[in-house]
Amino acid sequence: MAGPEKTYYITTPIYYVNDDPHIGHAYTTLACDVLARFKRLDGYDVKFLTGTDEHGQKVEKSALAAGMEPKAFTDKVSRNFRDLDALLNFSNDDFIRTTEERHYKAVQHLWRRLVERDQIYPGSYAGWYAVRDEAFYTEAELTKGPGGKNIAPSGAEVEWVEEPSYFFKLSEWQDRLLQFYEENPGFILPKSRRNEVTSFVKGGLLDLSVSRTAFKWGVPVPGGDNHIIYVWLDALTNYLTAVGYPQTDSGEYAAYWPADLHMVGKDILRFHAVYWPAFLMAAELPTPKRVFAHGWWTNEGRKISKSLGNVIKPCDLVEKYGVDQVRYFLLREVPFGNDGDFSHQAMVNRVNSELANDFGNLAQRTLSMIHKNCGAAVPDPGDLTEDDQALLAGVHGLLGALRGKMEVQAFNEALEAMWEQIRAANGYVDRQAPWKLKNDDPERMKTVLYALAETIRHMAILLQPFMPDSCARMLDQLGVKEGNRAFQHLGAGNALAPGTVLPKPEGVFPRYVEDDG
Numbered sequence: 001m002a003g004p005e006k007t008y009y010i011t012t013p014i015y016y017v018n019d020d021p022h023i024g025h026a027y028t029t030l031a032c033d034v035l036a037r038f039k040r041l042d043g044y045d046v047k048f049l050t051g052t053d054e055h056g057q058k059v060e061k062s063a064l065a066a067g068m069e070p071k072a073f074t075d076k077v078s079r080n081f082r083d084l085d086a087l088l089n090f091s092n093d094d095f096i097r098t099t100e101e102r103h104y105k106a107v108q109h110l111w112r113r114l115v116e117r118d119q120i121y122p123g124s125y126a127g128w129y130a131v132r133d134e135a136f137y138t139e140a141e142l143t144k145g146p147g148g149k150n151i152a153p154s155g156a157e158v159e160w161v162e163e164p165s166y167f168f169k170l171s172e173w174q175d176r177l178l179q180f181y182e183e184n185p186g187f188i189l190p191k192s193r194r195n196e197v198t199s200f201v202k203g204g205l206l207d208l209s210v211s212r213t214a215f216k217w218g219v220p221v222p223g224g225d226n227h228i229i230y231v232w233l234d235a236l237t238n239y240l241t242a243v244g245y246p247q248t249d250s251g252e253y254a255a256y257w258p259a260d261l262h263m264v265g266k267d268i269l270r271f272h273a274v275y276w277p278a279f280l281m282a283a284e285l286p287t288p289k290r291v292f293a294h295g296w297w298t299n300e301g302r303k304i305s306k307s308l309g310n311v312i313k314p315c316d317l318v319e320k321y322g323v324d325q326v327r328y329f330l331l332r333e334v335p336f337g338n339d340g341d342f343s344h345q346a347m348v349n350r351v352n353s354e355l356a357n358d359f360g361n362l363a364q365r366t367l368s369m370i371h372k373n374c375g376a377a378v379p380d381p382g383d384l385t386e387d388d389q390a391l392l393a394g395v396h397g398l399l400g401a402l403r404g405k406m407e408v409q410a411f412n413e414a415l416e417a418m419w420e421q422i423r424a425a426n427g428y429v430d431r432q433a434p435w436k437l438k439n440d441d442p443e444r445m446k447t448v449l450y451a452l453a454e455t456i457r458h459m460a461i462l463l464q465p466f467m468p469d470s471c472a473r474m475l476d477q478l479g480v481k482e483g484n485r486a487f488q489h490l491g492a493g494n495a496l497a498p499g500t501v502l503p504k505p506e507g508v509f510p511r512y513v514e515d516d517g
């Protein structure tokens, strides 16, 4: 039987295991999780990939510092990233580690393919290298830091490296890349980042050193001579490994490649938007459809760093505010693509005013009135007034608007569009005052409560990608069966059935109360 036609393949960066996961890693994976969930609910066959980048000098150094063998060290830290997925309710379909057998096979195959196409040649490298970024820099890119140290644009210290190395003929791909960006204006988002990449490429591309000999922790270059493959060529290939490459004629590669979206932070855009498509073009493999480079989080206005001691641990946030509250905040607070600042006050404001007051109260008021005044069952509506119809028309039109926003990763705009409807529903409650209708016109009260319950059903279905647990609880309280929660069940055709008995309502979005103890 043929599978669903619409597929969606989305990836996070694979994270270095030199450090424990923090809010930045959680952010990128969260954005992917929300898109993956959205697409699944919208009928797509989704593959959502995340994982860990375990080779290279940086990881080797961290292992050494921890007094461990690299493999034992990476086993340990990689587990922390898996735990992060569970903590934040991420729905990834796969978790790749670059130390896996399947990955070695893929990377070495891609290497051979590049050699066969005359894209790799031996030479020797003499130049600057930043271990922190695992990246090479030209003299012109460097500035002087404290103590006369040479500093890369990322702020990382560089060191002088001289060693035998294989090179990839990146310089040959400059024109093809520029043409590719021109023909695919949606390849790099946001737009401002596209300009940045284009001017970098226009500035001229040098051939890229793609093997190292100074240390051993990596995938060996096929054919030996003690080289290991450059960690970025190794790491980027994970996106192919996970869909079964080198097998290309069937299976997951055939279904999912090229990837629909590589989500990355702005720090690693160059690797994804320049080197990666060049490697793929050179290997005659299709290029991904989009790279989205999001912005950077700071903490109460300051750069997040271990040395400043202000690392925000996802587990602390979840414990304090709740998992869905954290998920909501991170994507609501900042236009996706811009830098963002985390502050306790901003978090509390969002949780209390938007989740507890706007949405939580709407649901709680409606469901409590139904429970008390309609025999705890979905009421039977009478004829709809213009006001009722306007409310329902608003929510019926939402999916179309949301699809457009999610297609360009505008999460905050998607949430804003939903909150407009929630606020409209709260305005409707105030106007209709169902608590007064209870005595004056009980039939009209039922119609109003029905229109509100239908509105909440729509909102809870549409908000599932952002806040899966809370929305599931809300849908339970509305008596919506699990099989009826996909986007195809929105709309009047699947409206709540009058007479359905509902459980006793319970608040889903508590207010955050400062603990002064």
Ligand code: ME8
Pocket (backbone or CB within 6 Å): 012, 013, 014, 015, 016, 017, 023, 024, 025, 027, 028, 053, 235, 236, 237, 238, 263, 264, 265, 266, 267, 268, 295, 296, 297, 298, 304
């Ligand atoms: O670069 N704000 O891994 P990495 C927002 N292994 N996002 C942040 C962040 C912050 N303060 N800090 C980190 C690597 N991130 C390579 C990737 S992919 C083939 C190889 C997120 O562990 C953001 O997504 O340094 C950034 O791009 C990524 O973590 C870097 O993770």
